Amino acid sequence: MNQVLASPRDIRQQALADARREHILSAARAVFIELGLEAVSMREIAKRAGYTAGAIYSYFASKEEIYGALLAESLERLNDFVNLAAEDSSVNQKRQTALEELRKSALAFYEFYRDNPRDLDLGFYLFQGLKPRGLTNEWDSALNARLRAAMKHQEAALMKLGCSKKEVDTELTAIFAHIVGVLLLNHTGRIRMFGKGADELITHYLDQLALRLPIKK
Known part of the structure; x- marks a missing residue:
């Protein structure tokens, strides 16, 4: 079956639409971080982007959809960062142990948010109280x-270490909770009251x- 090639005009229009969409996301990212999800309106996002409120509805149906797109983009960059760390490890340490694999991947997860506080802000704005709101x-x-x-x-490293499915789920949850807790303490400056550093x-x-992890024989 022959494919219909896009015309130069269609390509230009798509490039323009993509650029406008990214501009809206950039403006929304700034206003979400400044005001929080609940306080932001589509009108405010449009104002920051230099568009009318009606104009941005052709790209996003709601502020929640904009927020979701921003968080999805952030999580893609997180995945890229963690995957790159894993690839570097496999190249530099061909005989890397499962413990080393676990450590490097957990550190990469932590370091992404430590070094990208705006992504951390976006992630924290997803939660108000104990339940996700607005999505x-x-x-x-x-x-x-x-x-x-x-x-x-x-997860793969924990399985290599011989953890059961239940143990893997428990340890993943604990690692995530610990990383998020340290990041929150560091991000808010509360960590200083303990006299310890986040990396430490x-x-x-x-x-x-x-x-304490079981080692598979």
């Missing part, structure tokens, strides 16, 4: 899947985790 079940499921994908190297706490946790 459809479809968006929530898709975003959770991308977040879980960023932990696939940790993450390293300590992973050291202790390595000592």
